[in-house]
Amino acid sequence: MEQLIIQEELSGKRLDLVVSLLFPELTRAHAQKLIKEGAVSVNEKPRKPAYAVTAGELLAVELPEPEVLEVLPEDIPLDILYEDSDVILVNKPKGMVVHPAAGHASGTLVNALLYHCRDSLSGINGILRPGIVHRIDKDTTGVIIACKNDRAHQCIAAQLKEHSITRRYLALAQGVIREDEGTVDAPLGRDPENRKKMKSGLPGGKHAVTHFRVLERFSAASYLSCSLETGRTHQILALCA
Known part of the structure; x- marks a missing residue:
């Protein structure tokens, strides 16, 4: 049971909207x-x-148990950048989902890793996400670190938490950004008008921080180097939209 106090910025909004904003995993x-x-x-x-909710009210939500999926090894080619007895670094292509979920039970990076690594993946994240310490969006290309044992998983997870691992992305942002560099610090949540997208600055959104540097400017877009301080769902996509 998740319990939250309704904040002032959500006062007067419909309960179903508030629940979907506070729990982005729910449509x-x-x-x-x-x-x-x-x-x-x-x-x-x-x-x-x-x-219509009111500020100060206690909201309680009983979230459903996640759907149990059977995850099977699949012979899917991997672009392996580095591999040893502890970790494997894979260049995930655009269009590949990192781990199985509703609507994506197969063809994921986890399915491919289970085939390639056999039984040598960390079990910390359970059957749906063995070895997975972090993830990137389906339509994003980038490096994923997967761990082959629990000790490696704990070490990499600690480094991500302490920000001693730097995560940088190259992105095209709509519009011409005048500042050479800066920081976007705005709550991130599910866009109430388009549930497939995330949006910055939403009331009740989760804390999200992205540092950016402009590499090149075009007539209607900017080419950016983005460094993540947090790792929210679709964080880079929401920043660049």
């Missing part, structure tokens, strides 16, 4: 379904999806 339709099933309460009382 608005899914939030409505949970509310109707009694899995959501406000001040310990069930409410309707259209209920």
